[in-house]
Amino acid sequence: MPEFSIAVRVLVGLVFLTAGIGKMRHWGVFRGVVANYRLLPQFLEIPVAYALPPVEAVLGAALLLGRATSWAAPGAASLLLIFAIAMGINLRRGRRQIDCGCFQGALKQPLSWKLVVRNAALACLLAAAFVPGGGSPDLFTLFNGALAGGVTFLILQSLSILWSIVPAWQVRGTAGAGR
Numbered sequence: 001m002p003e004f005s006i007a008v009r010v011l012v013g014l015v016f017l018t019a020g021i022g023k024m025r026h027w028g029v030f031r032g033v034v035a036n037y038r039l040l041p042q043f044l045e046i047p048v049a050y051a052l053p054p055v056e057a058v059l060g061a062a063l064l065l066g067r068a069t070s071w072a073a074p075g076a077a078s079l080l081l082i083f084a085i086a087m088g089i090n091l092r093r094g095r096r097q098i099d100c101g102c103f104q105g106a107l108k109q110p111l112s113w114k115l116v117v118r119n120a121a122l123a124c125l126l127a128a129a130f131v132p133g134g135g136s137p138d139l140f141t142l143f144n145g146a147l148a149g150g151v152t153f154l155i156l157q158s159l160s161i162l163w164s165i166v167p168a169w170q171v172r173g174t175a176g177a178g179r
Contacts, residue, residue, distance in 0.1 A: 002137040006145025007152065008129035009063045012076055012122055014153040017060030022103045023053035033101035037086055055079075073130040080123035084116045091116065102160070109160065118156075 023030045031049040034040065040048060056079070062072035087100060091111055099108040100115050109115065137145070 002141050003145040003148065005129040006066070006137065006142060007148035008125045009066060009069065009073070010146050010149025011152045011156070012080075012126050013060045013063030013065075014150070015060070015122065015156070016056045016076055016079075017064060018157075019103050020053045020055070020057030020060060023056070023101070027053070030101060033099050036098040037090060037101075038095075039086055039089065069130065073126055077123040077126040077130075080119045080126070084119035084123070087111050087116045087119070088113075 027050065030053065031046060034049040034052075035042075035045045055075075059072050059076045059079070062068045063076060083102075090096075090098060091113060095111065097110050100111050102109060102115065
């Protein structure tokens with residue numbers, strides 16, 4: 001199913017490209033996010049914080065362009081699983097209030113199990129869609145796959161925004177209940 005493969009590549013490519021660019025726009029903040037996870041030795045926090053965003057952007061661009069998928073798809077899937085594991089470790093430690101660092105947008109997302117599931121699901125989708133070779137799809141197939149991946153990305157982004165807003169609503173609702 002080439003449409004499925006293209007859709008997943010576009011979806012994950014957009015996720016990685018926007019995440020990488022967002023983190024590069026706020027490198028100083030992202031350094032703090034990496035440190036907050038408390039998983040790396042201190043001497044690795046800065047190099048990881050400065051290396052990860054360009055790696056994400058390159059993986060995203062490669063997936064979007066359909067180039068170098070022999071290393072981009074497994075690389076992106078591996079990073080998604082590493083992120084899921086890092087979040088899971090912190091959740092198991094009871095550290096739910098730190099920012100996930102996913103997109104570095106205006107709205108921060110505290111760690112949650114739904115983020116772990118999201119990353120694992122994206123990695124599984126990418127693994128299922130990765131089929132080396134297969135020839136060149138026709139223009140209609142490319143369009144349909146790219147459209148499906150783009151729409152799915154917009155839905156995922158919308159959910160991420162909602163997941164960022166809900167904790168603020170809950171705090172506001174709790175504060176209003178004490179009046």
